[in-house]
Amino acid sequence: MTDPFRLLAALAAALALSACSTLPSEPPPLATAPAAASPDAAAVATATPARPAAAPVAPATPAAADPPAEAIDPLRPDRPVDLEAPGARTDLWQRVRNGFAVPDLDDELVTRHERWYASRPDYVRRMTERGGRYLFHIVEEVDRRGLPMELALLPFIESAFNPQALSSARASGIWQFMPATGRDFDLRQNLFRDDRRDVLASTRAALDYLTRLFNMFGDWHLALAAYNWGEGNVQRAIRRNEAAGLPTDYLSLRMPAETRNYVPKLQAVKNIVANPAAFGLALQPLENHPFFLAVPIERDIDVALVVELAGITAEEFHQLNPQLNKPVILAAGTPQVLLPYDNAGAFVRRLAAHRGPLASWTAWTVPRTVRPAEAAKLAGVSEAQLVQINRIPAGMLVKAGSTLLVPRSAQRTADVPPQVADNAVIALTPERPPLRRVVYRARANDTVASVARRFGQSAANVARWNDVSTKARFAPGATVIVYVPQTATAAAPRRQAASAGTTRSAAKAAPPPRAAKAPARRPTR
Structure with missing residues (x-):
């Protein structure tokens, strides 16, 4: 791990000074809608696993005399940050x-x-x-x-x-x-x-x-x-x-x-x-120096731990690091995080004193297409926790090669490799094929069971779709709703219904989602 004590000399002067104050996160943008801030914050609150036991992290040997290159203005790494410089307090x-x-x-x-x-x-x-x-x-x-x-x-x-x-x-x-x-x-x-x-x-x-x-x-x-x-x-x-x-x-x-x-x-x-x-307007004065510093991340670490060690709120962290989608920062993909100027030094000092593991989450690649319950069993986590933290909708399978966020364990202690950190995706597929709505006219002696056989569905499903019991009989000419696999051609249900002697049938598919009409703006950006 990078020697955190090397940062202290550079930050000592900065910590005695007051940087820009924390700013509110409003309002809605002019022509856009705000996305959910800190994407997995809710999931983290309820699904954070216990940290696995691990050997204490030994503090690094101080090297205060070394040039403090790690705490830098990320856009000008070759130039030291000096709040006492003549131009730092200009407008x-x-x-x-x-x-x-x-x-x-x-x-x-x-x-x-x-x-x-x-x-x-x-x-x-x-x-x-x-x-x-x-x-x-x-x-x-x-x-x-x-x-x-x-x-x-x-x-x-x-x-x-x-x-x-x-x-x-x-x-x-x-x-x-x-x-x-x-x-x-x-x-x-x-x-x-x-x-x-x-x-x-x-x-x-x-x-x-x-x-x-x-x-x-x-x-x-x-x-x-x-x-x-x-x-x-x-x-x-x-x-x-x-x-x-x-x-x-x-x-x-x-x-x-x-x-x-x-x-x-x-x-x-x-x-x-x-x-x-x-x-008739006034602009809040802004000083000509950084609001934030870049701090290196060389091991996977939980967002919650960074927030705790830096002494900031999760909202403040995500204001400066809004690109992060998950509650863990992968060092292979995110080699630095941004922290408010006044908090970077606190983070470095507390990280040096921290004992125990840094990350309680890791990435796991699914070996084959599985149901969430099976994936949870393979990963050694509850299905509810796996589904929540990975936002897997009901009725979906996780396709082979997908990456899931799972708690670290004794078997998963290594940091996530660059290939996964840079290319991880989750691919889902419906557990059952999508269904097409069919309107069928009942003929004499049609029952729930006979209609179910005719369309290759279960009697329980036909009864549920029509709000009747599984032993019900349909009156001749009654409208019966049946769902058949979407993969079947539109004509297939009609032929099937016609062979049963219907007086009228139609394969009425649910209308496909209307393609969002992209505004004229930025078709390439």
């Missing part, structure tokens, strides 16, 4: 203003969005307070790349800086990456983590993507439109205007309403940041 908002470089957009939509924000000061306050956790690190990365500082404000538009935001089109995180585009930019999405919600990883990916779009279009307004709408759509809109002899700037293109409002909305936020008093 971060002024640094943002000084970096504005995108040409201003001035039209009626900008004014409309300015009025919208100005009429909601509480919303602006909550949004900017939440953004204060992450803004310094985004500003650092934008500045390092030499990009316009307007890009640091884009999460205000995308998600209101809510890292748990999830759109109806399944875009996630403060930068609102779609699953496929996230994978294109190396944002892993598996059982244990979703890097689209990782503040640092998604910021890197978003700025990579925006840089690529600017190089493609040579114009920041068009690059931003492509980030929202998709580069292919913007290219086609440009070609249409070129073919019609029309200008191809942002304001001249035909685009969906959301994209039409996208850059004006960002311009409105930019104008408010530039001069909040002009809109």
Whole structure:
């Protein structure tokens, strides 16, 4: 394990200083719905296993003279964090203003969005307070790349800086990456983590993507439109205007309403940041230093233990590490966690003094397709606990090769290997094939038993579907509801019913789930 005492020298000065205060987690984002925070928190509360017995972890030998490289600003690991540096106490908002470089957009939509924000000061306050956790690190990365500082404000538009935001089109995180585009930019999405919600990883990916779009279009307004709408759509809109002899700037293109409002909305936020008093608003001061530090994780460790040792709440932990899906952090997939500046030192000191195992959970790969009850027996855990912590719906089988979260045991003490930590998935399949609803007209002398035989179902099921007893007789012409396997063709039940002499039959399938109509926004992101 990394020597935790090496961190203390670097953190000693920081612990005596007051970093940014804890910020509230509201409000709902502008165009997204918040996903459930800390995904398995409820399950952990009721299903945390007892920690297995293990040899005490010996504290490492102090090496206070060594350079404290482990406690770092994760975006500038080569530069020590110094809260006494001349620029640390300057206004971060002024640094943002000084970096504005995108040409201003001035039209009626900008004014409309300015009025919208100005009429909601509480919303602006909550949004900017939440953004204060992450803004310094985004500003650092934008500045390092030499990009316009307007890009640091884009999460205000995308998600209101809510890292748990999830759109109806399944875009996630403060930068609102779609699953496929996230994978294109190396944002892993598996059982244990979703890097689209990782503040640092998604910021890197978003700025990579925006840089690529600017190089493609040579114009920041068009690059931003492509980030929202998709580069292919913007290219086609440009070609249409070129073919019609029309200008191809942002304001001249035909685009969906959301994209039409996208850059004006960002311009409105930019104008408010530039001069909040002009809109009757005030921005909470933000100091020009990190809100959080990165602390290395070299062994699998429970989230609950990190929270306990750091002296923070689970909510505070997930605000900085929202990518984690499970109650255990796998060192092979998550080599560092972010902790508030004031709590990183406490975590390091208490970790050094901790005795006993660090993780009570581990990953187990299912060897064959099994029912949850059988999987629980193989894993040595109760079925209720296995189903709850892995969110397995009723009536489902766990397919071979799936990864399940299970309690550690004497037989499972090793940390989860990288291949599992990076690629773990759970695949489920219905225990029985889906059923198709059939409406059947009873003929003379039809009983529950005879109808059940005719359709290859049990009498108990036919009785339950029709709210009658298993010995009931149907009146001629009565409507009888039967369910047959969905895998059967639609014509099969009709032929089967017709051969029985029905007067009318129909295979009425339950309508398939309607495909969610994805909004016009970001078809690739």
